Amino acid sequence: MTFRNLVTGGAGFLGSHLIDRLMEAGEEVICVDNYFTGRKDNVRHWIGHPNFELIRHDVTDPLRLEVDRIWHLACPASPVHYQFNPIKTAKTSFLGTYNMLGLARRVGARLLLASTSEVYGDPEVHPQPESYRGCVNTIGIRSCYDEGKRIAETLCFDYQRRHGTEIRVMRIFNTYGPRMLPDDGRVVSNFIVQALQGQPLTLYGEGSQTRSFCYVDDLIAGMMALMNGNHSGPINIGNPGEFTIRQLAELVRDRIDPSLPLTTQPLPQDDPLQRQPVIDLARRELGWEPKVSLAEGLEPTIAYFRERLAQG
Numbered sequence: 001m002t003f004r005n006l007v008t009g010g011a012g013f014l015g016s017h018l019i020d021r022l023m024e025a026g027e028e029v030i031c032v033d034n035y036f037t038g039r040k041d042n043v044r045h046w047i048g049h050p051n052f053e054l055i056r057h058d059v060t061d062p063l064r065l066e067v068d069r070i071w072h073l074a075c076p077a078s079p080v081h082y083q084f085n086p087i088k089t090a091k092t093s094f095l096g097t098y099n100m101l102g103l104a105r106r107v108g109a110r111l112l113l114a115s116t117s118e119v120y121g122d123p124e125v126h127p128q129p130e131s132y133r134g135c136v137n138t139i140g141i142r143s144c145y146d147e148g149k150r151i152a153e154t155l156c157f158d159y160q161r162r163h164g165t166e167i168r169v170m171r172i173f174n175t176y177g178p179r180m181l182p183d184d185g186r187v188v189s190n191f192i193v194q195a196l197q198g199q200p201l202t203l204y205g206e207g208s209q210t211r212s213f214c215y216v217d218d219l220i221a222g223m224m225a226l227m228n229g230n231h232s233g234p235i236n237i238g239n240p241g242e243f244t245i246r247q248l249a250e251l252v253r254d255r256i257d258p259s260l261p262l263t264t265q266p267l268p269q270d271d272p273l274q275r276q277p278v279i280d281l282a283r284r285e286l287g288w289e290p291k292v293s294l295a296e297g298l299e300p301t302i303a304y305f306r307e308r309l310a311q312g
Helices: 013-024 086-107 143-163 187-196 216-228 245-256 280-286 294-311
Strands: 004-008 028-033 052-056 069-072 110-116 167-172 201-204 210-212 235-237 242-244 262-265
Touching (some): 004 086, 013 028, 013 216, 069 086, 086 143, 110 143, 143 167, 167 216, 187 201, 187 294, 216 235, 216 280, 235 280, 242 245
Parallel strands (some): 004 028, 028 052, 069 110
Antiparallel strands (some): 210 242
8 A cells, every 4th residue: 555645845855765765665755845954866866756846845834745654844944953953843833733733633644753752861871761851941042943842842733632533653763874964064964074074073072972983774663664564662773782972983084084183172061961762662662673784784874975075
């Protein structure tokens, strides 16, 4: 059985990889993006395909379509971009999710919300299970995104309780891979771009804070398993392998130019010191776990950025 799929944020990093998987499976796809962080180049290879449609639209405005499934990914996800216009970021999470839930309710579609590990804030529980309620600064510079995603989750479960809307909520942990933006401020792309340009790699603090890095192909497999399964969530989707930021910098440097130095800058406000998912629920309910190691995933990611920077 094939479905009519609406992918919001479909020209972005995650959205475009999801569209590739859906199109390769013979599904119908409507890609919606306002191109704030998305790029038409990411989906250009599908333009003109009879199963693919591309709409320039901002999800803070309502959208009327006939679809079976809504993959709601629209929202800038890196601090550089979501702090550029924090009020618009909060509106995207609240109004965008409200509009997509309204559409799902009207047409009887199933909606998947791309939530985030940022709902856990700077966690006091480590690693983070879905039952942990988080430690978020509601008035900090990251709260437009953190709190935006928390209210988006709230809306999903209220629509489920009130209207019987079919929802799936995934909490995405750090993800990397081809099609990340070179200037998005995320640590993997930062290090790769600095190293390829022959610059020192910048650590914030001493680089002792930890993150877990999931390769994009694994993340999309988890997303599809959640949409196709029977569990509403929230479910953590991420790679439980934990690395310090310094370890990541050294991995990237050793692959590009081992002679490059590491430099340090002060730690930004509210930057979480630890972030690692508990994925027992995903293993049990979805039969999912990541397959690609950080060392393996860095190779195609570095190759992508090398080609992208060469294009200018």
